[in-house]
Each structure stands twice: as structure tokens, then as C-alpha cells.
Amino acid sequence: MQGAENDVATRQVRSMRIGLALAIFAAATFGTSGIFGSSLIDAGWSPAAAVLARISIAAVVLTVPALLQLRGRWAVLRASARPAVAYGLIAVAGCQLFFFNAISHMQVGVALLIEYLGPILVVGWLWLRHGQRPRRLTVTGAIAAMAGLALVLDVFGSARINPVGTMWALLAAAGLATFFVLSAAHGEQLPPVVMAWAGLCVGAVTLGTLGLTGLVPIRAMAVRVQLAGHQVSWVVPVLGLSVIAAAIAYLAGIGAARRLGAKLASFVSMAEVLFAIVFAWLLLGQLPGLPQFAGGALILAGVTLVRLDELRAGPPAGLVVSSP
Numbered sequence: 001m002q003g004a005e006n007d008v009a010t011r012q013v014r015s016m017r018i019g020l021a022l023a024i025f026a027a028a029t030f031g032t033s034g035i036f037g038s039s040l041i042d043a044g045w046s047p048a049a050a051v052l053a054r055i056s057i058a059a060v061v062l063t064v065p066a067l068l069q070l071r072g073r074w075a076v077l078r079a080s081a082r083p084a085v086a087y088g089l090i091a092v093a094g095c096q097l098f099f100f101n102a103i104s105h106m107q108v109g110v111a112l113l114i115e116y117l118g119p120i121l122v123v124g125w126l127w128l129r130h131g132q133r134p135r136r137l138t139v140t141g142a143i144a145a146m147a148g149l150a151l152v153l154d155v156f157g158s159a160r161i162n163p164v165g166t167m168w169a170l171l172a173a174a175g176l177a178t179f180f181v182l183s184a185a186h187g188e189q190l191p192p193v194v195m196a197w198a199g200l201c202v203g204a205v206t207l208g209t210l211g212l213t214g215l216v217p218i219r220a221m222a223v224r225v226q227l228a229g230h231q232v233s234w235v236v237p238v239l240g241l242s243v244i245a246a247a248i249a250y251l252a253g254i255g256a257a258r259r260l261g262a263k264l265a266s267f268v269s270m271a272e273v274l275f276a277i278v279f280a281w282l283l284l285g286q287l288p289g290l291p292q293f294a295g296g297a298l299i300l301a302g303v304t305l306v307r308l309d310e311l312r313a314g315p316p317a318g319l320v321v322s323s324p
Contacts, residue, residue: 020260035276040053040241065197084190092202092203096175148296148298184257196254253269
């Protein structure tokens with residue numbers, strides 16, 4: 001009996017380590033979206049066109065792996081249709097559209113800070129829906145992480161708060177929280193690659209329909225764009241945005257959330273902002289200042305506190321323990 005318990009504990013630890021690695025990898029890949037997306041928008045693409053290209057091509061890339069994973073078990077997909085549709089509408093298409101609408105009314109840094117209230121919303125949801133009242137370490141970690149984000153994004157500089165932009169950014173935060181809650185959901189769950197593919201398909205169809213009806217402006221141009229100091233074909237950032245920052249990123253994010261639980265995975269995702277700054281430093285020569293480094297340290301401290309809280313409480317709810 002003792003040997004079996006030790007084996008389960010070992011598998012849990014290994015699953016948590018894999019989950020943390022996937023969460024950091026997801027944050028890094030999501031963090032490339034700013035570099036790729038801004039090059040297209042600066043060249044005249046509308047934000048909605050960049051998002052549509054991103055999720056449509058990502059859906060195509062994941063089609064074959066998803067179908068191979070399903071192996072004809074369409075009943076599994078039908079049984080999970082509601083969370084998959086919600087994931088595609090809110091966590092994929094909605095979250096990105098809300099954020100782009102927010103930055104059309106306010107500074108990017110302020111919008112990002114509001115969007116990253118998502119992990120706090122996850123904590124609130126787990127408390128209200130599942131009775132998982134946040135303990136002191138989680139609350140302290142949340143405060144530290146949000147303070148770190150504020151420093152990283154320099155929102156105390158010339159930031160201006162716009163009520164319309166704030167509304168859109170809060171909706172983006174709800175979309176981000178939905179991403180982690182649905183990604184970590186279990187029961188008759190879809191494999192991560194199928195969940196990502198289904199959500200991307202729903203998001204692409206929804207956004208494409210909005211574009212055709214004229215409710216969302218879709219404007220794309222087949223021109224050369226500026227990327228990391230070089231003139232390249234528009235195809236390069238589109239592929240980077242769709243394959244690296246969408247297909248791979250969403251797949252890794254779902255895998256991380258299923259191993260770590262929605263709360264811890266959402267806090268680790270804050271590292272996306274740090275990766276975005278590092279990529280801007282390496283590729284665009286935008287060197288971060290001391291406030292950014294101090295903010296990064298606070299984010300790391302906040303995530304560490306949430307992680308310690310999880311270790312005290314045991315495996316997070318819904319944790320998947322991979323078979324050896």
C-alpha cells in the first residue's frame with residue numbers, strides 16, 4: 001500500500017513539473033504575438049484581420065493532429081460541445097477582440113494590466129463556484145503579482161483611464177479567466193489538441209461571420225512588413241502569429257491548466273508580459289528599465305507564493321496525473 005501511495009505521489013510531482021514547464025512555454029509563445037501582430041497592424045492590417053488570420057491558420061494546422069487524436073470518436077466531441085463552443089467564443093475570439101477594442105481607447109500597458117485581472121477572477125470563481133476560499137498566501141501572491149505587472153507595464157507614468165476602454169479590458173479579463181477555467185475542466189474532457197482545435201474553429205467561424213456582416217472591420221494587405229528590423233513578406237508574421245503564438249501556445253496552455261489547475265496556471269501566465277518585453281529587447285532593441293526588472297521580480301514572487309499555497313493544500317482540484 002505504501003509503495004502504491006509513493007508511486008502516485010511521484011507521478012503527481014512529475015505531472016506538476018510538466019505542467020509548470022508547459023505553462024512557461026505557453027507564456028513564451030503567447031508573448032511573441034505582440035512582435036508578429038504589431039508588424040501586420042503597422043503595415044495597414046486591421047486588428048480583427050490579424051486575429052482572424054491567426055486563429056484560422058492555427059485551426060488548419062491542428063486539424064490533422066486533432067482528427068488523429070479523436071480517431072473517429074465524434075461522440076466525445078459532441079459530449080463536450082458546450083464547453084468547446086464557449087471556449088472558442090469567449091476565450092479565443094472574444095478575449096482577443098475585447099483586448100484590441102480596449103487598446104483602441106487606452107494605452108496598451110493599462111489594458112494589459114486590467115486584462116491580467118483574469119487570474120484574480122479565476123480565484124473568485126473557484127471561491128464562489130467550488131467553495132475554494134483563497135488562503136493568505138494566495139491573496140499575498142495575487143497582490144505581489146499585480147503590483148509587479150503595474151511596474152512592468154509602467155502604468156504609473158502617463159497612463160490615462162478611459163471608461164470605454166476599461167469596459168473592453170474587463171471583458172478581456174473575463175475571457176482570459178474563461179480560458180483557464182475551461183482549459184482545466186475535466187469530466188468527459190477533450191484531449192488538449194482537440195479542445196484547442198475546436199475552440200479555434202469556433203472562434204474563426206464567429207470572427208469571419210462578423211467580418212462578412214461588416215460588424216467587425218477586416219482589412220488585410222499582401223505587402224512587405226517590418227519585422228525585427230528587417231523587411232519581410234507578410235506571410236512570415238502571419239505564420240509566426242498563427243503557428244507559434246496560437247496553435248502551439250493554446251495547446252501548451254490547455255495542457256498546463258489541466259496539470260496545474262486553473263488558479264496556478266493563470267498566475268504563471270503572467271510571465272507572458274515578461275517574455276513580451278524580453279522579445280522586444282532582443283528583436284527590437286527596446287531595453288527594459290529598472291522598474292521592469294523590479295516588476296518581474298514581484299511577479300515571480302507572487303507566482304512562487306501561489307505555488308507554495310498549492311503545495312500546502314495538495315494537488316489542485318481537477319489535477320490530471322499522467323500515466324508513466
